[in-house]
Amino acid sequence: MKRIIGKINPEVRHVTIWGAGFSGLILGYFLKDQGYAVTIYEKSNKVGGKIHTKRTGAGLVETGANALYLNQDVLDLLKELKLEPIPAAKKLRRLLMLKGKPRNPFQLSLFSKIISNVYKKPPLVSDGLTVADFFLPLLGQENVQHYLSPVLGGLYATPADQLHFKSIFPQVGKKAQFDSYWSFIRMIMKLQKSQAKLELTGSVTFEGGMQTLINRLAEILKHDIKLNHKDHFKLKPNTIICTDSYNASMLLKDLRPQLSNELSRIQYRSMSTSTLFIKREIKSLQKAFGVLIPPGNGYNSIGILNNKAVFPTNNRNMGSYTFISLKNLTDEEVLQDVLLLNSDVKGEDIEHIETTKWEKALPVYDLQLYLAVKKLHQLAQQENDLAIFGNYVAGISLREMITAAKTFARSPLDYPEAT
Numbered sequence: 211m212k213r214i215i216g217k218i219n220p221e222v223r224h225v226t227i228w229g230a231g232f233s234g235l236i237l238g239y240f241l242k243d244q245g246y247a248v249t250i251y252e253k254s255n256k257v258g259g260k261i262h263t264k265r266t267g268a269g270l271v272e273t274g275a276n277a278l279y280l281n282q283d284v285l286d287l288l289k290e291l292k293l294e295p296i297p298a299a300k301k302l303r304r305l306l307m308l309k310g311k312p313r314n315p316f317q318l319s320l321f322s323k324i325i326s327n328v329y330k331k332p333p334l335v336s337d338g339l340t341v342a343d344f345f346l347p348l349l350g351q352e353n354v355q356h357y358l359s360p361v362l363g364g365l366y367a368t369p370a371d372q373l374h375f376k377s378i379f380p381q382v383g384k385k386a387q388f389d390s391y392w393s394f395i396r397m398i399m400k401l402q403k404s405q406a407k408l409e410l411t412g413s414v415t416f417e418g419g420m421q422t423l424i425n426r427l428a429e430i431l432k433h434d435i436k437l438n439h440k441d442h443f444k445l446k447p448n449t450i451i452c453t454d455s456y457n458a459s460m461l462l463k464d465l466r467p468q469l470s471n472e473l474s475r476i477q478y479r480s481m482s483t484s485t486l487f488i489k490r491e492i493k494s495l496q497k498a499f500g501v502l503i504p505p506g507n508g509y510n511s512i513g514i515l516n517n518k519a520v521f522p523t524n525n526r527n528m529g530s531y532t533f534i535s536l537k538n539l540t541d542e543e544v545l546q547d548v549l550l551l552n553s554d555v556k557g558e559d560i561e562h563i564e565t566t567k568w569e570k571a572l573p574v575y576d577l578q579l580y581l582a583v584k585k586l587h588q589l590a591q592q593e594n595d596l597a598i599f600g601n602y603v604a605g606i607s608l609r610e611m612i613t614a615a616k617t618f619a620r621s622p623l624d625y626p627e628a629t
């Protein structure tokens with residue numbers, strides 16, 4: 211099970227959290243709900259960390275997360291917070307750039323490959339196994355490169371040959387060998403079926419974008435958050451570090467050098483997001499959620515999201531597309547990608563481009579991260595009232611962070627250790 215590192219002492223009714231990004235806010239919220247007094251120190255002048263919705267003259271721009279994926283914990287949270295979710299439009303096409311054009315990824319050739327290999331035995335699930343290694347005998351090299359890598363790249367910004375299998379599929383638990391791919395697929399389907407039916411599925415945003423969720427949490431914690439906090443770090447009883455791993459490592463450098471050392475091993479991927487407002491629709495992305503772009507197609511982006519199609523009520527005015535790239539996109543590079551998609555777009559059609567660059571956008575879920583987190587869990591067993599959380603600990607998405615924070619707040623001592 212994915213869990214927060216370390217523990218707190220429930221007899222001490224005060225917790226000190228470092229970092230008011232989503233992990234710090236959500237953990238602060240659930241701990242406060244359990245009756246703890248909470249203090250959250252944030253070094254910048256705002257809460258939300260990577261999540262921020264800018265209001266530009268042309269429309270809303272999400273600098274980081276643009277949607278919240280649902281599970282039962284998320285639905286319960288939204289009810290508690292009295293937030294009205296706006297569901298993403300259903301039945302949109304999910305496209306993949308194939309031979310230079312956005313196309314339906316479910317090509318016959320992919321299906322026939324899967325069908326012919328589904329009874330093959332997958333590789334042994336070891337600590338060192340990558341997602342690419344696992345699926346290679348099923349899909350073949352070309353499909354791993356053209357289908358699997360861009361799909362996972364869109365979610366984790368990391369190619370399949372680096373993604374750590376056990377981290378991405380924690381459902382496999384301790385199982386080391388599947389008889390066939392079919393038995394792996396059956397296990398995943400069974401797990402999905404066993405989950406209670408949700409009253410709403412998919413992903414959501416809010417009127418005013420993801421900032422509305424952050425603002426609501428910040429409002430509840432308004433007396434507890436200290437912005438622009440530059441004081442020296444102290445290890446008080448029940449300290450929880452909710453920064454990125456780099457800053458967590460810096461905070462613990464002198465007081466807990468071993469923990470600091472493990473934290474410093476975790477790598478991050480830099481990324482930029484550019485939201486383009488345009489007076490006309492990009493034809494090849496009509497009625498599409500967006501397109502994932504494998505390398506070698508001549509594009510600067512790894513994926514493009516069609517914001518107006520996904521959340522029309524938040525994007526009433528004009529076309530809005532977010533270009534996600536592993537490099538720092540310039541406006542010219544965004545335009546190059548637009549022209550590749552739709553060669554008759556003219557300069558005057560472009561209303562505005564808003565780019566955000568993240569030097570440390572997302573942690574790389576590779577073997578190094580897995581081993582560092584495993585070691586951190588072991589080292590933290592010697593601590594009675596110190597915990598570590600963030601998107602490198604229990605999953606990258608907000609949904610996973612909500613579940614981990616809720617479980618920890620309710621039972622900070624006795625939920626299962628990570629394996």
Ligand SMILES: Cc1cc2nc3c(=O)[nH]c(=O)nc-3n(C[C@H](O)[C@H](O)[C@H](O)COP(=O)(O)OP(=O)(O)OC[C@H]3O[C@@H](n4cnc5c(N)ncnc54)[C@H](O)[C@@H]3O)c2cc1C
Nearest residue numbers: 229231232233253259260274275276277457600601607608
């Ligand atoms: C481009 C992009 C798109 C994404 N899209 C989605 C999506 O659609 N859905 C989804 O579920 N997830 C998405 N994610 C992932 C999700 O947004 C992040 O995993 C999450 O917001 C990270 O939260 P965090 O609290 O772990 O870290 P951060 O947001 O990095 O917050 C850490 C906080 O700690 C503060 N801090 C750092 N050092 C110190 C210090 N020394 N003292 C005090 N405070 C400190 C920082 O200022 C910051 O506020 C996306 C991420 C990116 C980058």
